[in-house]
Amino acid sequence: FPSLVGGFPSTPGHVLPVPALGADRISRPVSARTPTGPDYLQRGWQRLLEEGESWVACRPEECPTPRGCLAGMVRDPCDCCWECANLEGQICDLDNTNHFYGQCGDHLECQLEAGDPPHCACRSSQALCGSDGRTYAQICKFLEVFHAHPEANLTVAHEGPCESEPQILSPPYDVWNVTGQDVIFGCEVFAYPMASIEWRKEGAEGLLPGAHPHISAQFRGGPQKYEVTGWLQIQGVRVTDEGTYRCFARNRVGEAAALASLTVLTPDQLTMPGLSLPRPRPGPEDDAESEESEDYY
Numbered sequence: 171f172p173s174l175v176g177g178f179p180s181t182p183g184h185v186l187p188v189p190a191l192g193a194d195r196i197s198r199p200v201s202a203r204t205p206t207g208p209d210y211l212q213r214g215w216q217r218l219l220e221e222g223e224s225w226v227a228c229r230p231e232e233c234p235t236p237r238g239c240l241a242g243m244v245r246d247p248c249d250c251c252w253e254c255a256n257l258e259g260q261i262c263d264l265d266n267t268n269h270f271y272g273q274c275g276d277h278l279e280c281q282l283e284a285g286d287p288p289h290c291a292c293r294s295s296q297a298l299c300g301s302d303g304r305t306y307a308q309i310c311k312f313l314e315v316f317h318a319h320p321e322a323n324l325t326v327a328h329e330g331p332c333e334s335e336p337q338i339l340s341p342p343y344d345v346w347n348v349t350g351q352d353v354i355f356g357c358e359v360f361a362y363p364m365a366s367i368e369w370r371k372e373g374a375e376g377l378l379p380g381a382h383p384h385i386s387a388q389f390r391g392g393p394q395k396y397e398v399t400g401w402l403q404i405q406g407v408r409v410t411d412e413g414t415y416r417c418f419a420r421n422r423v424g425e426a427a428a429l430a431s432l433t434v435l436t437p438d439q440l441t442m443p444g445l446s447l448p449r450p451r452p453g454p455e456d457d458a459e460s461e462e463s464e465d466y467y
């Protein structure tokens with residue numbers, strides 16, 4: 171191949187990998203910023219080895235057909251064949267080439283965060299509603315499913331999450347305490363459009379706090395997008411506060427409710443021998459499942 175003399179092909183589309191260039195690539199990414207880690211280096215090394223052996227002109231007809239590329243396809247380092255682009259979270263080449271770790275797919279960019287090797291991150295953080303009625307965190311997550319199930323003809327129905335009736339991600343927990351102490355119930359809800367949250371006591375008329383000066387109800391958006399969290403606080407609980415409390419969430423699509431009981435003990439009861447108290451409630455931080463809903467975040 172006379173055209174390769176000097177290290178570069180004279181015709182575009184012909185093969186690049188030249189030993190000298192390969193040596194340069196070896197020293198750059200390994201000695202610079204990247205911590206050594208066999209797992210993510212592997213792809214780069216494999217690639218260098220393969221390139222070293224591919225001293226041939228580009229023959230597109232001999233290119234393998236990449237399958238199951240969840241982030242779409244990009245050209246290989248020789249600009250000859252198509253290969254799978256890197257997914258969100260995968261290591262990538264910061265200069266947006268495809269020479270060592272690979273290139274990010276559509277709507278992804280190679281980002282460097284302190285302490286981590288560069289990885290593909292989605293440019294968008296806008297949620298989407300798919301034609302399958304599911305909410306996708308952003309276009310990159312949508313495309314992964316789109317590429318994984320081409321037969322489903324998935325399309326974007328509209329920007330923003332799909333309309334959804336309220337789902338109680340973290341319900342209020344049963345609590346007990348001694349008269350005079352403060353108690354608080356929490357209720358974390360996902361809904362789109364945003365839900366309103368109401369509190370009631372079973373068997374009592376009207377919404378809380380009503381006319382009770384020692385009870386207050388608050389809510390605010392969060393902790394995640396499209397979520398709202400409500401709290402019912404009872405200060406200085408009295409024996410008459412004992413009962414079942416209901417968190418009720420509603421938007422125009424639907425509604426959801428969750429119940430929790432309050433047990434109020436007097437100091438006398440607390441010191442009674444043989445009293446077996448319910449276990450302390452699990453804190454929200456122990457309740458991992460509420461944070462890990464895949465479709466809603």
Ligand SMILES: *[C@@H]1O[C@H](CO)[C@@H](O)[C@H](O)[C@H]1NC(C)=O
Nearest residue numbers: 301319320321322323324325
């Ligand atoms: C997707 O589209 C193709 C071609 O238009 C059609 O044959 C197929 O039935 C569609 N699949 C679904 C799940 O709608």
Ligand SMILES: *[C@@H]1O[C@H](CO)[C@@H](O)[C@H](O)[C@H]1NC(C)=O
Nearest residue numbers: 345346347348351352353450
């Ligand atoms: C009772 O209330 C106090 C303060 O309001 C709180 O520190 C304590 O953890 C509560 N006890 C139980 C069993 O929840």
